Amino acid sequence: MNKTRFRLLVFFMSLSLIGIILVQLYWVNSSLKNNDEQFKYHIQQVLAKVAERLDNQEADEFYKIYISYKDSTGKTPTRTDLLPLYDNSPDNRSEMVVYSDKITREYDEDDVFFEKNKFDNVVRKKNTAKTNSNKSSNAVEEDEDRRLRFTIESYMKDFREYKSLESWISSEKLRSMLSAELVQSGVTTPFEFGIYNSGMQTKIHSGRLSYDPDNFYEHTVFEDGQGYTKYRLLVSFPEKKAYLVSSILGITSLSLVFTLIIIIAYLSAINQLIKQKNISEIKTDFINNMTHEFKTPIATINLALDAIKNPKIFDDKEKVQRYLQMIREENKRMHAQVENVLQISKLDKKELEINKEQADIHDIIEGAIEHVHLIIESANGTLTRHFNAQRTTALLNDVHFTNVLVNILDNAIKYSPDAPVIDIYTENVKDFILIKISDKGLGMSKVTQKRIFEKFYREHTGDIHNVKGHGLGLAYVKRIIEDHNCHIYVESEKGKGSTFIIKMPLIN
Ligand code: ADP
16 A cells, blocks of 8 residues: 555544544534423423412412301401401501502402302413403403402402412422422422522522522413513522433443444554554565575676686686685575574464573673674674673573574674674673673664564664664564563663663572
C-alpha cells in the first residue's frame, strides 16, 4: 500500500469514527431533551389533575360548613351567617364586606338556592359557566344562572379568604395526592412541593422546597369564574437530572460499549496496519541489503572465474591458487550470511537447541574479546576491562553467549565513526551479575532504542545508513538472552555513545 493511500485510509477511518462519536453525543443530547419535554408534559398533566382535586375538595369543605349550619339551624345560611364560621373571619362584618355588588347582596337577602346538586354542578362547571350561559335560550334563565354563579363565587371567595388553607388540607395530604398522580404517570423521582399565595409560600409545603428556575413546574389552583387566582401549586424535582439520565442509561451504556469496541478495533487495526507497513519496509530494506551483500562476492567470483579461464593465467599455478582462494573466501562470506539468516529463522521456530553448562562469565567475555581485538587494534581503538564482579558463575551456552557478546562488541565498533573506545564492566547485584558494554560511538535516539531488538530493524538516517548490516544481530542477541533467563537493556544518547547492559542470574 502506498503512502498516500494509507494516509487516506487512516483519514477516512478517523473521520468516520469521530462522526460516529459525534452522532452518538447528539443522539444522547436530543434524547435527554425529549425526555425533559415528556417529563414536563407529564408533570403539567399531574398538576392539572391535582389542582382539580384541590378545587373539588375546597368546594366539599365549604359545603360541609354550609350544610352543618343548615342542619343545625334549619334555615338556609346567608353570607353573614357563614362568615363567623371561618377561623380568620374579622370581627367587624361591615369592614369585611368585600363583594358588595348588587346581585350578591340581593341573593344574601333572598335566602334562595343551595340544594347540593345544584351547588356541586355550578362549582364544577364554574370555569365554563360563561360559555354555557351564552348558549342559554331563555333570557330569564340566563339571568338566574349568572346571579347564582356570582353568589357562589362570592361565598367561595369568603371561604378562601377567611378560612385558612391548612385547616382543611395538610401538607401530607397534598403530598399523597401528588405522589399518587405522579406514580400513575410513571414518575418515580422524589419531589418537593408547595402552595403559594401571591408569591408567598403558604404553610402547605414540603420540607426542602427551594427555588430553581430550571426545575420548577407550576399550576394555578382555586381559580374563580374569571380564571383569576392568587394561588399557585408548585413542584420541583431535586433529582430530576439523574432521573432523566437514568431513563436512557441502559441504551446509552450499550451505545458507549459499542463505541468503545469500535475505538479499540479501530486503534488495533491502525496499529496492525502500521506494523505491517513497517515490516514490509524493513523486509524491502533487508532484501536490498542482502542483494547488495551478495552482489559483491558474486561479481568477485565471476571475475576470478573469468581470469582463471584466461589461458595466460590458467598456466600460472600460483595465480590460479590466488583466484581459487578468493572464490573460497567470497563463498565463505556468502555462506556466513545465509547461515546468519537461517539461524534467526530457526530461533523463530524454536528449533535451535541450546544446552547450558556452568561457566565463568569473565572467561566468556575474554573469549568474545579475542574475536574482536584485532579489528579494534586495526581501527586504533581501545578496549578496557573493569571486572568488578566477585561471583561470576552462571549457567549458559558458551557458543551462543559468546556470539551475543561478539554481536554487541561488533556493533560498538561498527557504530563508532572514529577509533572505537569500548569499556566492559562487570559487577554483582544481589544474585545477579551485570555485564555492561559501553562505547562512545554514534548513539541512538529514544525511538531507535525501543526498536533495535526487532528483527530486520536498522536505523535509516545519517551516518548509520553507511554501515553494513541486516538488522538481525540484536534480534538474535535478544532471543538468546531470553533463553538464558536474562534481561538486556540499552542506555544511549545520540552522538554520545551507547551502553548495553545484560542482567544475568548467578548460580552457586
Ligand atoms: P545491524 O547492525 O546489522 O544493522 P543490529 O541488530 O546489530 O543490526 O542492530 C540494529 C540497529 O541498532 C543498528 O542498525 C543500529 O542502528 C543500532 N545499533 C546497534 N548497536 C549500536 C551501537 N552500539 N551504537 C549505535 N547504534 C547501534
